[in-house]
Amino acid sequence: MKRNFITTSEWSKNELQSILDFASELKANRIQPLLKNKSIALIFFNPSLRTKTSFQIGMNQLGGNAVIISPGQDAWPIEFDVGKIMNEEAEEHIAEVAKVLSKYCDLIAVRAFPKFQNIKEDIEDKIIRGFEKFASVPIINMETITHPCQELAHILSLQEQLGDLKNKNYLLTWTYHPKALNTAVANSSLIIASKFGMNVTLLCPTEDYLLHDKYIDEAKLNCQENNTNFTISHDIKKSYANKDIVYAKSWGSIPFYGEPNKEKKIRDQYKNFIVDERKMNFTNNALFSHCLPLRRNIKATDAVMDSDNCIAIQEAENRMHVQKSLLFNLLKE
Amino acid sequence: MKRNFITTSEWSKNELQSILDFASELKANRIQPLLKNKSIALIFFNPSLRTKTSFQIGMNQLGGNAVIISPGQDAWPIEFDVGKIMNEEAEEHIAEVAKVLSKYCDLIAVRAFPKFQNIKEDIEDKIIRGFEKFASVPIINMETITHPCQELAHILSLQEQLGDLKNKNYLLTWTYHPKALNTAVANSSLIIASKFGMNVTLLCPTEDYLLHDKYIDEAKLNCQENNTNFTISHDIKKSYANKDIVYAKSWGSIPFYGEPNKEKKIRDQYKNFIVDERKMNFTNNALFSHCLPLRRNIKATDAVMDSDNCIAIQEAENRMHVQKSLLFNLLKE
Amino acid sequence: MKRNFITTSEWSKNELQSILDFASELKANRIQPLLKNKSIALIFFNPSLRTKTSFQIGMNQLGGNAVIISPGQDAWPIEFDVGKIMNEEAEEHIAEVAKVLSKYCDLIAVRAFPKFQNIKEDIEDKIIRGFEKFASVPIINMETITHPCQELAHILSLQEQLGDLKNKNYLLTWTYHPKALNTAVANSSLIIASKFGMNVTLLCPTEDYLLHDKYIDEAKLNCQENNTNFTISHDIKKSYANKDIVYAKSWGSIPFYGEPNKEKKIRDQYKNFIVDERKMNFTNNALFSHCLPLRRNIKATDAVMDSDNCIAIQEAENRMHVQKSLLFNLLKE
Structure with a gap:
């Protein structure tokens, strides 16, 4: 069939x-x-x-x-x-x-x-x-x-690096980008990380940058079934703390859908959400990944992208x- | 060679x-x-x-x-x-x-x-x-x-459905379309239907929408050789009557070549040339086809496109x- | 490796x-x-x-x-x-x-x-x-x-026609073209003709149309090593005289880089650099070639392009x- x-x-x-x-x-x-x-x-x-x-x-x-x-x-x-x-x-x-x-x-x-x-x-x-x-x-x-093909590549790469993903601590962080991008890979990240048994944290600047309920609810349900935690946070330091995996993505604000100019003024306040070495140092020596394409020194610094912990190329190959x-x-x- | x-x-x-x-x-x-x-x-x-x-x-x-x-x-x-x-x-x-x-x-x-x-x-x-x-x-x-490849696909589909095409009654009808399209498939339709021994009717709103003499003359000659009839008509009901095959296509008016705005005013009067169930009911339970792409509910209604008599997909496959x-x-x- | x-x-x-x-x-x-x-x-x-x-x-x-x-x-x-x-x-x-x-x-x-x-x-x-x-x-x-792939195709075609290229007399001539094109094939022509042991002449309207020193110097060095001559000339008749090979290309003036309108006025004075039969008659029954695409009757005449001495199609095949x-x-x- x-x-x-x-x-x-x-x-x-x-x-x-x-x-x-x-x-x-x-x-x-x-x-x-x-x-x-x-x-x-x-x-x-x-x-x-x-x-x-x-x-x-x-x-x-x-x-x-x-x-x-x-x-x-x-x-x-x-x-x-x-x-x-x-x-x-x-x-x-x-x-x-x-x-x-x-x-x-x-x-x-x-x-x-x-x-x-x-x-x-x-x-x-x-x-x-x-x-x-x-x-x-x-x-x-x-x-x-x-972006379900990206989900598969993401999980395969994490399993290659970490083996069983059960109870790993996973962070999806919003990052800055000059344009309002779509939420596909972010939605996918929440769904698949929760489905594969990880504790999932969603970090974004404010409530304006929450993903759509449909995907948050699905992730919460997956976490419930797996006895793991689902957390939403706007605190950068707390969110990075103790993480095994940091996955980065930029996306546009849903309340400002269809109003890119208004949203631009808000998003431009959050350039500090870039993934850099200082933030990565809060983690449990976390792996870093991104679906690509990625604007260097906007979404993540050269130092993070070129570090041994970055598995974005491995994920792309997969x-x-x-x-x-x-x-x-x-x-x- | x-x-x-x-x-x-x-x-x-x-x-x-x-x-x-x-x-x-x-x-x-x-x-x-x-x-x-x-x-x-x-x-x-x-x-x-x-x-x-x-x-x-x-x-x-x-x-x-x-x-x-x-x-x-x-x-x-x-x-x-x-x-x-x-x-x-x-x-x-x-x-x-x-x-x-x-x-x-x-x-x-x-x-x-x-x-x-x-x-x-x-x-x-x-x-x-x-x-x-x-x-x-x-x-x-x-x-x-x-469009000779389309001609082959058209005839193969008709032969698959009807066997020998000799003396079948074939209608090529002009249809409305917001733009003046080229005459290729219409020219091809006349040539190949007449060559394969069918009685061919060309239906169009007025003399302004006749195809070029080159193709009409070739179709007439083919019909002469095959002892079949070639008819030009501007009467919708008479044209559909007793037909075994209805082939639809929109094309621009040759006398208004290079003057799309003038022609637009004329063509916009003939939206009623759409192929619909009422017209198909005049036929001899005719097959309907079109070369695609087709604007639904402009050139032909959903009902005609989705009927069992529509062989446009079969023609496209062929x-x-x-x-x-x-x-x-x-x-x- | x-x-x-x-x-x-x-x-x-x-x-x-x-x-x-x-x-x-x-x-x-x-x-x-x-x-x-x-x-x-x-x-x-x-x-x-x-x-x-x-x-x-x-x-x-x-x-x-x-x-x-x-x-x-x-x-x-x-x-x-x-x-x-x-x-x-x-x-x-x-x-x-x-x-x-x-x-x-x-x-x-x-x-x-x-x-x-x-x-x-x-x-x-x-x-x-x-x-x-x-x-x-x-x-x-x-x-x-x-354009090193073109270089290989160019040399293969010349070897197919002439056998050993050592000491053949080779002309690279600038030609007119309505736009300022890049210098790639011209640079390549100098490098590879000199490398394969030919006497190389670069013909262009004025010093404004000289290629960049980097490529001229490399060609000169190759000629030195091969004991051949490297010549720069602005004299059409002398340049074509006694040549075995004429290779044509148009390119923009380097001193006017980034100023296409100024350069246009200058280049428009040199439409006479077209490769025609009169010029080819000065040669030693030379082969003619061009990398294509070529504007006929602008860079070379129909007569030159359609002559038996033109090997542009052979070069393209190669x-x-x-x-x-x-x-x-x-x-x-």
Whole structure:
């Protein structure tokens, strides 16, 4: 039966762990023609470096191939509302796009960032859910309102470094960035860290920078089930104290959704949230990571990025291995 | 000897039927390394979803590969006039482009929509004829002033549904669309439906929306040879009556070529040309199809698109199979 | 040990000759799975036709594959300065880009044209040197301030036509072009022609169009070592006289770097530098070549381009063969 990978919330921890375990095997032995003659479509509504490259090369190492589609750039703009009279920009409907691509290829992967104008619409994840609804082949999320492939790479890297993650102390810290970025990787961080049994702290400047309840509630529930702690804090020093892992990400304020100029004035007050050596010294010699791309000396200092504790490159490499494992999981007969 | 696929007018019905027959074999058995180590170049002067994806994946299933080139975007703008002093935008001449690509790859496929400013220039099909003139490898038309790959997919789908097409009653209907689109698929529809022995009706709002004589005359000649009828009508009800097939397409008015604003006022009067259930009820339980992309509830209603009689997805799927068959036909030793 | 191909100055003539010799073998026998399962990344900061196509198809013929990355278009803008506070456009640093790509692929090829605003910065070749510094896989230059892959293709074509190049008389002539182009191929021409033992003449309208000392000095030194002549001239007739090879290229004036409008007035006086039959008649029945793209009847006349002495297409074809040989040289165990 067709299975989609749209959010890790729809997969059990055991299922995810078996994808991670097979990723380790593929990392040790990269060239295996497990998906010979399979073709997948990678649909990018937004830019990509790691994702595009790791999926394309990963498929090639598995004996298959990947084609790239960029709607609105090299392909037609697409309508996602059902029943719409299509008299605006979109030249075709997701119904046709998803059904036709399902005839050509074996799997569709989609990157569609939140538009950051209406939180309800973003939470609905309309674009990838449109593909899910109309496609007859499996769908992979390459980052929408969450980034589940990054979650897998993040956990694999932490397990490689620390072994069992149960009861490790995990910090997700907001960092400064000149623009209001989407919350996908932050949402993902809370969900997956809590799911894998860690004590999770969310550090952000004020209540304006809390993530959406949907993800906080899910993380709290995971922590409850795992008998771990979930903490929200605005105190930098207390939050870093005694941590085993520091994961950094910048995101825009949800109460100021759609008002980037107003929000800019607020966020510009919190440049001090940069991850630096002083803060890392409060931790339990913590590992540091970030999903990349990262602005050096804005989100984290050169010293932190270049330290032995930084595993951002390892996490980026693992994107390829977990995605290959995931592709095999979804496409094997 | 090198053979090109620029228009089906240069191929006999029997030759086309043998491409269609082999397409059915490839549809039943997709993975066949018939073009192992062959490389083709796909040159896009305009956007594409189905064409790009189906050619790339199709070549891969045949054991070969396809590279994408987008002149003016990721490659240099090209000059097509011979003898020109090249002091404008173009950085290189079709002579060099076609000759060099012929050294790298085994076949060149070209998408170059009419510019819709000068009908004579568009009819000349200067871009693809430039490739034909200077390339030493076969050329495939991926849509210019006609769309012969779509023709093959259209006929294969109709044959799959109806068997022999001789004497079937075929309607090509103009539909509304907010912009003046090119006439390629409409031209192709008349040519191929008449060539395969159907009675062909062209329905459009007024004489302003007649297709160019070149294609109407060719369709009339085909009908004469096949002892079938060719009819032009502006009466919706009479045109739909007793039809076995309804093919829909929007196109701009030729007398208003190069004057989109003037034409817009006229076309906006004919929104009623949308294909809906009421009109389909006049037919002989006709199949409905469209080349896609299609604006739902503008060109055809949701009810028509989602009905069992709609074969647009089947036609889109068949693009891949007919193109693979065509590639094999042109590249086999 | 990892080796990079950033400039031919870092390779001996014997090493280059062995790449050329193996290129001839690959030209005779194109399909050889020497790089099976290898993947390379092609990074384009600028447009490309020949380079992109020849690398992609070349890798495919060797059994490997190539992925295309266009930073700032389909990927994030990149910072190349070390220690920078990244508060401008760049979303990530070359350190991360190069390290991550090194984890995914076996080799990175980079096209990054000079920005033509600051000669010192252009000469430093900061972008490709950034990749060299941070990548752990080999780097290939696909054109920066020099174009070493073009050099190889140029020399292979001349050797195919003339055999040993020792003491041949070689002219690099500036030509008119409406825009100020970069000096890469011109710099490369001087370096490689002198390295392979030819008498080299550089013809340009005035001292304003001399190439940068760095490349002139290197060419002079090569000529000294080879006991050949290096000549700078502004006299068209004398320069063409007795030449065996005429290589044409347009480039912008270095003293007017960053002032395109001022320079335009000067360059527009020298349209007569076009390569035409009259000038070619001064030569020793010379071969003519150009790296392409070329504006016909601006840089060279139709008559010259279409003559039997023009080997520009041959040189373009050889791009693929020398690059395949180079890839094998850098990636073989």
